[in-house]
Amino acid sequence: MLKLSKKGDLIILITVLAAAVASCAVFFIPQKSGGTVVITQNDRIVYKNSVYVNKTVELGDNTVLIKDGKVKMQSAGCKNQICVRHKAISRKGESIICLPNKVIAEIR
Amino acid sequence: MARKITLYGIFAATALIFGYIESLFSLSFIAPGIKLGLANSLCLILIGFGDTKGAFCxxxxxxxxxxxxxxxxxTLFFSLTAGIASTAACAGVSRLKGVSQVGxxxxxxxxxxxxxxxxxALIFGRSVWYYLPILLVSAVITGGAVGEISECIFKKIKTKVK
Structure with missing residues (x-):
């Protein structure tokens, strides 16, 4: 194994290892948030605006709530309610889909 | 003067051979572009002799x-900038007390x-920074190994060269 015969070596070693641990912080930077909410119904865009504009979008059976940078399917008339149970989305690339009603709310 | 040229020539040639041996096996499963850096051992030896300019050359x-x-x-651009910076770091660190070639x-x-x-990062963008922790840890291991090797060589040739 390494002979750490000198004190200076040990200091350098520890410094670099500490830097390695500290640089793990890069894994905790959150992914890109913000962006544009695009709601489509039957493949037609019915709403497109910044995610930071608070709005309640009503589309017949579905109600999409955009509030404080988060998008949630507030209610829907579909049977499985998967879209309603979906966690609020806030980052680019995320989407909530109501398949029976063909409503897609996504953040681009 | 001629002695120095000969010495540097031998060191450079040996460093080239070390680099070639290294290129035969690949450690790329840890992170892309990761090397043992064995050729740096020659430069460390020169710094051990106090010959910083020679080490750079x-x-x-x-x-x-x-x-x-x-x-x-x-890869020249990558290696050259990194190599010059790392030689400078080695030289700088050698001035400190209590640092041997391992450090x-x-x-x-x-x-x-x-x-x-x-x-x-300039070429591929921000996402490369995820490799930093593992690169630093492997730097400790590879740098330590290379330093250890150069320490051994240094001790053997110390009396014979200067």
Whole structure:
């Protein structure tokens, strides 16, 4: 194994290892948030605006709530309610889909 | 003067061979572009003799030749900037008390890897920084190993050269 015969070596070693641990912080930077909410119904865009504009979008059976940078399917008339149970989305690339009603709310 | 040229020539040639041996096996499963950096051991020996200028010369020549011979000239930019920075770091660290070539090796490897990551970030974008922790840890291991090797060689040739 390494002979750490000198004190200076040990200091350098520890410094670099500490830097390695500290640089793990890069894994905790959150992914890109913000962006544009695009709601489509039957493949037609019915709403497109910044995610930071608070709005309640009503589309017949579905109600999409955009509030404080988060998008949630507030209610829907579909049977499985998967879209309603979906966690609020806030980052680019995320989407909530109501398949029976063909409503897609996504953040681009 | 002639003695120095001969010495540097031998060191540069040996460094080239070390680089070639290294290129035969690949450690790329840890992170892309990761190397043992064995050729740096020669430069560490020169710094051990106190010959910083020689270390820079040998390293620069070695990097130029090895990237033209063994890999594409594209890697030249990566290696040259990283190599110069790491040689500078080794030289700087050697001034401190109580640092042997093992420490210089670790410092040099760490600086080399980080500078290479910076250059990679310019080309590939922000996501390369995820490699930093593992690169630093491997710098400790590879730099330590290279430093250890150069320490051994240094002790053997110390009396015979200067």
């Amino acid at each position: 040998v390293n620069t020549v070695r990097i130029l030749l090895s990237s033209l011979l063994f890999s594409s000239p594209f 210089m090796g670790v410092a040099g490897a760490a600086v080399h890897n980080t500078v290479q990551l910076c250059v990679a």
